[in-house]
Amino acid sequence: MIFFYIDCSMSFSSSIDSIPYTSLSNLSGIPSIDVAGSSVVGPYNDIILTFGGSYGGSYGYQLIYTFDTKNSTWNSLTTYGILPPIRKGVRPVFSYGRLYAFGGFNNFNxxxxxxxxxxxxxxxxxxxxxxxxxxxxxxxxxxxxxSDGNILYLGGYVSGKTVGLDIVYLYDTNNNLWQNMSTAGTTPESRGYFTSVLNLKKNRLIIYGGESNRVYYHAAVPTLAVLDLSSNPFTWISQKVSGNFIPPHLLLHTANVVHNYMILAYAAVVSTAILIYGLSAFYKWYKVTGFSNKFVATP
Incomplete structure (x- = not known):
């Protein structure tokens, strides 16, 4: 298993030329799981939690693992109550001491x-x-x-087929209610196993990558799309991007926000690059290549 972290204490700007990383692959107890969900949890947001996934082609194993970022230790978490079935493809959400896990798929049954x-x-x-x-x-x-306590759910696979991005599902954590909303604007192609991040300053959801067909891989287009959450209904808007580097289509990758940047890392399609996408007003791409003591960024 490959496990590492990037030191994001440095400032990100258009003059970025390197990003330091530290490998944690030699730690004991790293779970070998596939397509597991993950979330940052705990009162200080210092615990990384994994939910479900598959292990060696089976599902008969521990439901939750945690990684303590302060002590760099992996542990299994014993839980009680009505235990959920183990499945993969879940995107859990942590809010005010509660973890919400919706959906998922078991490819055995x-x-x-x-x-x-x-x-x-x-x-x-x-x-x-x-x-x-x-x-x-x-x-x-x-x-x-x-910010209003709703959890937004978008896209994915239903019965093996991607569902449209014209419908947003919202779960109200305060009142225990589901509702759905039809979006406005030009809807991007349906997709599954893509990523999203929130740009809180502009109240926008930015999605990237994914496939529109599970049987024969077909990259969903446009690769990057922006949903304006400040409008009612939520509206898909066009967004011009810049940079000499054109990112590849990614699938089963990760996405995280650091300052004004979205960091995309690893994928089922491209596994040798880490990409950085600027979420500032300039919307500029950077590519981070190499795997030595530092990644070298190329605009």
Missing amino acids: GAYYNSLDMLDFRFFNWTNITLSNAPSGRDGYVSALL
Whole structure:
């Protein structure tokens, strides 16, 4: 397993020329899991949690693992209550001491789950809060916690086919309610196993990559799209980008925001590059290449 972190204490700007990283691949207890969900949890946001996934082609293993970023230790987490079925393709969301895990897929029994399971971190107790009007079971979607307490769910696979991005599903964590919203604007192509990040300053959701067909890989277009969350209904808007580097299509990658940058790392399609996408007003791409003591960025 490859496990590392990037030191983001440095400032990101258009003059960026290197990013230091530290390998943690030699740590003991690293779980060997595939397509697991992950979330940053804890009162100080210093714990990385993994949920579900598959291990060696099976699902009979530990449901949750945690990584303590302060002590650099991996542990399995014992939980109680109504334990969720282990599945993959889930994007869990952490909010005010609770972890919400929706959907997922089990490729052994072919089940798509539309259950919503909540883990209370005070007692590490699971509760199933699935409602009759919950969205259909899916995996490979994206999720985001909005400032009003709603969790946004978008896209993914339902019964092996990608679903359109013209419908946004919202779960109200305050009132335990599901609702859906039709989006405005030019809708991007449907997709699964893509990523999203929130640009809180502009109240926008930025999605990247993914595939529009699971059987024969087809990159969803446009590769990057922006959903304006400040409008009602939410509106897809066009966004011009710059930079000499044209990023590849990515699938099963990761995306995180650091300052004004979205960092895309690793993928099922391209596994040798780390990409940096500027979320500033300039919307400029940077490519980070190499795997030595430093990554070298090329505009």
